[in-house]
Amino acid sequence: xxxxxxxxxxxxxxxxxxxxxxxxxxxxxxxxxxxxxxxxxxxxxxxxxxxxxxxxxxxxxxxxxxxxxxxxxxxxxxxxxxxxxxxxxxxxxxxxxxxxxxxxxxxxxxxxxxxxxxxxxxxxxxxxxxxxxxxxxxxxxxxxxxxxxxxxxxxxxxxxxxxxxxxxxxxxxxxxxxxxxxxxxxxxxxxxxxxxxxxxxxxxxxxxxxxxxxxxxxxxxxxxxxxxxxxxxxxxxxxxxxxxxxxxxxxxxxxxxxxxxxxxxxxxxxxxxxxxxxxxxxxxxxxxxxxxxxxxxxxxxxxxxxxxxxxxxxxxxxxxxxxxxxxxxxxxxxxxxxxxxxxxxxxxxxxxxxxxxxxxxxxxxxxxxxxxxxxxxxxxxxxxxxxxxxxxxxxxxxxxxxxxxxxxxxxxxxxxxxxxxxxxxxxxxxxxxxxxxxxxxxxxxxxxxxxxxxxxxxxxxxxxxxxxxxxxxxxxxxxxxxxx
Amino acid sequence: xxxxxxxxxxxxxxxxxxxxxxxxxxxxxxxxxxxxxxxxxxxxxxxx
Numbered sequence: 001x002x003x004x005x006x007x008x009x010x011x012x013x014x015x016x017x018x019x020x021x022x023x024x025x026x027x028x029x030x031x032x033x034x035x036x037x038x039x040x041x042x043x044x045x046x047x048x049x050x051x052x053x054x055x056x057x058x059x060x061x062x063x064x065x066x067x068x069x070x071x072x073x074x075x076x077x078x079x080x081x082x083x084x085x086x087x088x089x090x091x092x093x094x095x096x097x098x099x100x101x102x103x104x105x106x107x108x109x110x111x112x113x114x115x116x117x118x119x120x121x122x123x124x125x126x127x128x129x130x131x132x133x134x135x136x137x138x139x140x141x142x143x144x145x146x147x148x149x150x151x152x153x154x155x156x157x158x159x160x161x162x163x164x165x166x167x168x169x170x171x172x173x174x175x176x177x178x179x180x181x182x183x184x185x186x187x188x189x190x191x192x193x194x195x196x197x198x199x200x201x202x203x204x205x206x207x208x209x210x211x212x213x214x215x216x217x218x219x220x221x222x223x224x225x226x227x228x229x230x231x232x233x234x235x236x237x238x239x240x241x242x243x244x245x246x247x248x249x250x251x252x253x254x255x256x257x258x259x260x261x262x263x264x265x266x267x268x269x270x271x272x273x274x275x276x277x278x279x280x281x282x283x284x285x286x287x288x289x290x291x292x293x294x295x296x297x298x299x300x301x302x303x304x305x306x307x308x309x310x311x312x313x314x315x316x317x318x319x320x321x322x323x324x325x326x327x328x329x330x331x332x333x334x335x336x337x338x339x340x341x342x343x344x345x346x347x348x349x350x351x352x353x354x355x356x357x358x359x360x361x362x363x364x365x366x367x368x369x370x371x372x373x374x375x376x377x378x379x380x381x382x383x384x385x386x387x388x389x390x391x392x393x394x395x396x397x398x399x400x401x402x403x404x405x406x407x408x409x410x411x412x413x414x415x416x417x418x419x420x421x422x423x424x425x426x427x428x429x430x431x432x433x434x435x436x437x438x439x440x441x442x443x444x445x446x447x448x449x450x451x452x453x454x455x456x457x458x459x460x461x462x463x464x465x466x467x468x469x470x471x472x473x474x475x476x477x478x479x480x481x482x483x484x
Numbered sequence: 485x486x487x488x489x490x491x492x493x494x495x496x497x498x499x500x501x502x503x504x505x506x507x508x509x510x511x512x513x514x515x516x517x518x519x520x521x522x523x524x525x526x527x528x529x530x531x532x
Contacts, residue, residue, distance in 0.1 A: 238497035243505075248493065411525040422509055427521045429528050449528065455508040457518035461525075483529040 001027050002393045004386075005094060005112035007078045007290075009034035009062055011042070011375065012346030012382040013118030015484060018475055020386040021071050028393050030070075031110060035077035035099040037061060039473050040143050043375065044466050046185045048146035049280070050153060050193040052418045055143035058466075060474060069475050074110060075100040078119065078288075081304065083339045084295035092341070114389045117311050117344040118382060121285030124174070128283070130257035131173045137257045137279040140186050149280055153190065156278050160199040166277045169262055171208035173281030175253025175367040179374065180209055180217050183282050185415045190280075191244050192417030200245075206274065207241065207248040208264065208281075210367050212359060214238050214248055218369035219355045222430050223443040224452045230443060236452065240416070240426075249274070251359070253367045254281060269362040285347060285370070287311065303338055311344035312337060315352035322357045327406030327436045329353065334385050334403070343385045346378035355434060376410050377403075377433060379484035406434040409449055413462040416454060425458030427451075 004020055006013045009032050021030045038059040047053040066073040076096035083092045091111040098106040123141050125132030132139065138152055139145040156166045170187040172180060187207055194200040207214075215221045215237030223230045241248050251267035262281070263273045287309025292301045305311055315331040329352040336342040344350075355371045381403035391398045409431030416424045429451050435444025443450075472482040488495050500508075507513050 235498065239499060242488070242494040242497045243499050245494075409528040409531050411528045421511075424508055427525075429524050431528065431531070449524075449531075451524055453517065453521070455517055456511070456514040457521055460514075460518055461521060483526075 001029065002113040003029040003031060003111065004114045004116070004389055004393065005031045005033065005110055006116045006118055007033050007094065008118035008120055008346075008348065009036065009039060010118065010120045010346065012120070012348070012378045013116065014039055014062075014473055015379045016116050016118060016345065016382040016386040017066075017071050018069060018473075018479070019383050020390055021069050022480070023387065023390040024393060026070075029072060031072040031074065031112070032062075032066060033074045033076050033078055033094065033096050033110060034062065035075065037063065037075050037100075039065070041466060041469055041473070042141075043182075043462075045140045045143055045146040046182060046189050046415060047418055048143055049138075049140040049149040049186055050189045050418070051150040052189075052193075055147050058470075059143050060470070065473070065475055074098075074108070076108070078290055079107070081115075081290055081292040081342075082295075083115075083292065083304075083342060086293070086295055086297060092339075113341060114393065115342045116382070116385060116389070117290070117342065117348045118346050119288045119290070119348045121347045122288045122309070123283045124286050125283045128174045128254055128257060131254070131281060131283060135257065136259045137173060137262075137281045139282060140182060140280065141282065149186075152278060153193070157194070157197050157199055160194075160202040163202075165202050165204065167204045167206070167275045169206050169208055169274060169276035169279045169281070171249075171281060172210050172369075173254045173257065174284040175210050175265075175365050176370050177210055177282050177284045178218050178370040178372050179282055179285075180211055180369060181372065181412065181414055183207075183209070183280070184217070186280055187246065188240070188244065188416035189418060191246060192419070192423070196419070205244075205246045206276075207246055208252050208254065208262070208274070209248075209250055210253055210369055211250050212267075212356065212368065214241065214250060216356055216369060218372045219430070219433060220357070220435055220444070222428075222445055222450055222452070223447060224450060225447050230447065233452065236454075240454065251367055253361070253365050257281065265361055265363070265365050265367075267359055267361050267367045287348060287350075304336060304342075306350040308350065310350035311342075311348055313344050313349045315350070317350070317352050320353075325353055327404070327432070327434050327438075330404050330406045330434050332402035332404045333388065333400055334381055343389070345382045345385050347373055349373070373405065375412065376484060377405055377408055380408060381405075383484055404434075406432050406436060408433055413458050413465065415459065415462050418459065418463075420459075420463075421456070423459035424454050424456055425462045426454045427458040427461065
């Protein structure tokens with residue numbers, strides 16, 4: 001018997017757990033360790049944040065699904081890795097700390113033969129003074145945060161109905177944030193909702209982000225064939241902002257969030273402030289801060305994790321200038337270079353470098369997006385890694401499956417307003433995710449497979465995907481027919 | 485909502501014509517786009 005332990009039950013961890021359990025025989029164990037008792041379809045949090053869905057509609061309890069599928073569930077957070085065991089334990093193990101009501105804080109060793117680190121991000125609200133739902137800004141990173149944003153929106157609308165003007169600031173709360181797409185979706189759902197509630201004329205809406213240009217989205221933007229031209233996503237994005245009356249500030253690092261006012265530094269070194277009665281600003285991400293120890297108890301965290309606390313895998317991490325970045329720098333198998341039986345997927349793996357070009361202000365503040373690795377790519381790499389581990393656990397010699405983001409495409413639906421008959425969403429496909437300027441010198445991507453358009457059809461698809469992925473995550477009949 | 489004034493940031497981007505905007509929520513046209521977008525996305529999925 002062998003045991004696979006998966007840390008995290010988000011999109012990547014849960015995908016890996018369900019696929020591994022489905023493929024493995026009964027004599028093997030799959031254990032999931034997650035501090036959260038509920039699974040969250042994070043892409044729909046933006047709808048919770050504007051009040052068109054409830055937290056219950058975007059989450060469900062994990063325990064019944066794992067009981068049904070035969071996965072062992074520990075509601076706990078991982079504290080430390082011991083890949084060589086220790087004096088008292090021959091097998092490698094993870095020290096976990098329970099988050100279950102009644103057992104909170106109790107520690108337990110969870111031994112493993114294979115480990116997948118899918119712990120996702122730590123939301124670093126503390127990286128910017130005053131940032132976060134416990135301080136002066138809002139977030140949609142969790143269903144709870146989104147519900148709080150929805151309440152704040154209701155209050156702002158109430159004030160507008162009494163004749164007050166309100167200023168809304170949406171975007172990124174630090175110079176190195178990622179997930180601009182989620183903030184973009186929240187921006188346009190908020191704008192749509194203010195129109196629906198009849199108060200749009202009393203709102204000033206401003207976008208603020210660390211992108212060099214609008215439409216970057218952390219992947220350097222993309223080119224799309226339209227109207228006889230190859231046009232950059234910047235043009236389409238600026239067009240949408242103009243059409244919806246949204247102002248934008250790019251190349252900005254938010255430095256401090258006060259109640260009613262946000263202070264930021266621009267790439268050219270200016271220090272600016274802007275009024276914000278309502279600020280939804282995403283935090284930067286880091287790894288969750290796992291520590292690692294060898295058999296003798298010596299700390300080896302630095303050899304397993306990057307300074308950002310994301311885990312090193314099989315990428316090329318040697319520092320080099322933007323001009324020398326290669327698609328082959330990106331990991332393929334997501335295996336730790338130090339321990340063959342440890343993998344990291346989704347946000348938990350350390351990217352070798354950003355996708356967008358790094359930029360710094362005259363004072364040295366980094367102002368550029370870090371690479372997105374959520375959603376579809378995250379689930380695909382989790383599935384491939386799970387299948388590779390299953391082969392090893394069952395003693396099969398097979399081809400190692402790969403999931404390099406440099407050879408992977410992604411489909412993304414970005415909501416721009418939720419309504420069955422009047423809603424819209426941007427439907428995008430990009431291939432590959434990591435631009436390859438050697439293979440595609442002009443655009444970095446294959447234009448045949450890279451597309452984007454906005455319309456009601458996108459909203460229908462986004463809404464259907466919500467139900468499809470909730471169904472799939474509950475492991476209901478024929479769930480494997482729904483792709484990652 | 486948009487008010488475009490010369491030399492402001494919103495003056496320069498292209499904006500959709502009324503027909504383009506209407507087609508974005510035209511049920512018949514959007515049903516066609518629904519099929520097309522799904523084919524594109526499935527093609528992407530099958531590459532993995």
